[in-house]
Amino acid sequence: VTWLQLSNDEPYGLSTLPYGIFRVGADQARVGVRVADQVLDVYAVARALGHDSTRVFDATALNPLMELGPASWSRIRAWITSLFAEDAHRELVTQHLLPLDSVTLQLPIDVADYVDFYASERHARNVGAIFRPDNPDLPPNWKHLPIGYHGRAGTVVVSGTPIVRPHGQCRSGPDPNPVFGPSNRLDIECEVGFVVGQPTDLGSPVAITEAEQHIFGVVLLNDWSARDIQAWEYVPLGPFLGKSFATSISAWVVPWEAFTSARIEQPPQEPQVLGYLDTAAIRRPGLDLHLEVAINGRVVTEPEFSAMYWTPAQMLAHLTVNGASLRVGDLFGSGTVSGDDRTSFGSLLELTWNGTQPIELGDGSTRGYLDDGDVVVMTGWAPAPDGGRVTLGEVSGTITESRTA
């Protein structure tokens, strides 16, 4: 169904077609679509064909495209698919396919508000056991609502951005006074991020059955975390500087529509949730996403999103139930995706049990937490309608030495 020469196991085939923002040299950035190891200059093709949404592709973020709404998202995705299917477009499209390594990828969205959830039961239990050993693993509210908090939108960065090790305060040993220095417990959190493409008015909650209509697409998200800073600062108002130095997301946003074959049941919820969180009317509210984290080329964990207790629709319905409005470009993360054991925990905090059981990287070295120079790469995929895969945009980052004022 395409004139493109694609192998059967091509990760970025026609089932994925993610959107990103690219530029060539010093040219103005604009919207691109990835296919195999090439980027389609959608603006150039749309302009040549007189497409009625041409202007949204001549943009430095996906926000104008998202503003068009779900019907347009669907129509445009079908049009892009047709570009690769119809021989009549072959010559034009080929002219505007650029090698991936000839372009620079930018942050794909202007991030409005960023919210991070805590939706994996295993992750929440692990963190509770490590940080609050004298209390029950799960706080009493955990099974009644998807716990979340606001993060720093201004420090969401695109995959590939170097991550400067943060300075901060932490407690060390028995001394009750904090010390100041570079974080010694720099960690990852392997998460899935959901990009909101449709706004709401202040004071108007989103019904759970309508929640998914607000989701434009999906990214991978690395919620970099300085555990020593976080542990000292987070009581009583939550994580702040332990998280706000950087959050990395994929350069490629995979449309929500691409995940139709990845829909699954969610794990049973007991006790019964309140009505505004009830997913009974949603057919297969869960998502079957397979994730993988590599440090310096060595796969260290393979989290499964299918085990997440709370679904994206539940997170979005909860986020707005108090009347909080949504904006185009809002981003919410799932929280660390952790499975049942050390083959699938989504953070070093859990994989090394707060550094007490270091992992081996295969080159003779071990890690409790990240060293300067470490390269972290997160990848993922979902089943596609054609039996192949929908590939999530990878998110990578290299740790660089700390700086002070």
Next chain:
Amino acid sequence: VTWLQLSNDEPYGLSTLPYGIFRVGADQARVGVRVADQVLDVYAVARALGHDSTRVFDATALNPLMELGPASWSRIRAWITSLFAEDAHRELVTQHLLPLDSVTLQLPIDVADYVDFYASERHARNVGAIFRPDNPDLPPNWKHLPIGYHGRAGTVVVSGTPIVRPHGQCRSGPDPNPVFGPSNRLDIECEVGFVVGQPTDLGSPVAITEAEQHIFGVVLLNDWSARDIQAWEYVPLGPFLGKSFATSISAWVVPWEAFTSARIEQPPQEPQVLGYLDTAAIRRPGLDLHLEVAINGRVVTEPEFSAMYWTPAQMLAHLTVNGASLRVGDLFGSGTVSGDDRTSFGSLLELTWNGTQPIELGDGSTRGYLDDGDVVVMTGWAPAPDGGRVTLGEVSGTITESRTA
């Protein structure tokens, strides 16, 4: 020193000259400066005089003006003062002075990230005693760092915006399961907000001696809080839906430069803070701001900012010490301003001790928390160089009935 007819006790005289965004009817919004009960159409005057920054006044937010930087802020404030001082400008300026009640005021800034601090020792002790009676009033980190967290930038609204009572989950009585409904403990928090006008690069902390150069101006801020929702949700990741439904700020941003005569010493800090928070090199790091909160016309408290333990420069230095970048339009709130006793506590939580000691409003009614229809108005002032007052923009809001999806 002015051709304006101003009374000696005019609250919006030449010592204040705050910036806002106004529109007339359906016209495009633009920058205005308030003087007495009039608004100067700065764009019209700047255009007529060929001012070299004219374009920043033809904007729907103060962000382009803020981008110009501190030297320009100072130069433009001097120019605006001269417009009212020099008879040569009288005719032109008079043509472009509009009655306040003939314009609509909008949110003055495009809010980038919003951070809320917790900088009043009395407030923190009161909240600790009410919410965590089994623990010490202050958490162990409180005197070592200005505790803060990110709030929802997208629900920061301008003074006068109606506040819809939020729905949410809370616990009621001995039942361990939550109930869902409109908040029954809707509260205010009287705060001062600081608007960041100069950005920084990711990975580059701001030294405390340079922190104030990033502050463009000051607003009053009402951090509306649903205490029942907040109490149930906030462990372990902090406040979320209990706060995110709305945060109101003044329509008028008073330039930081206006507060030169309001600078005072801050309260002593013991134990000694870490070096990056040390204000020894800042002359008079505190601020002498006098605040007042009225409910339905009755003054219920008069918080004093002078008692705040942490200064604005300390908050900004802490916010960036991990390398988090600043953007033009970032907003940070001081946290509730509470003085030593019930004449100066900054929230109903404290004034009524979580509703157990209702306050009287003088019309025979009492309040534990806010009722639908209640009108809350916060005002404030600081000493001006001429012996008069710098007036903070008021922030008001009326509670309206809750809505569901």
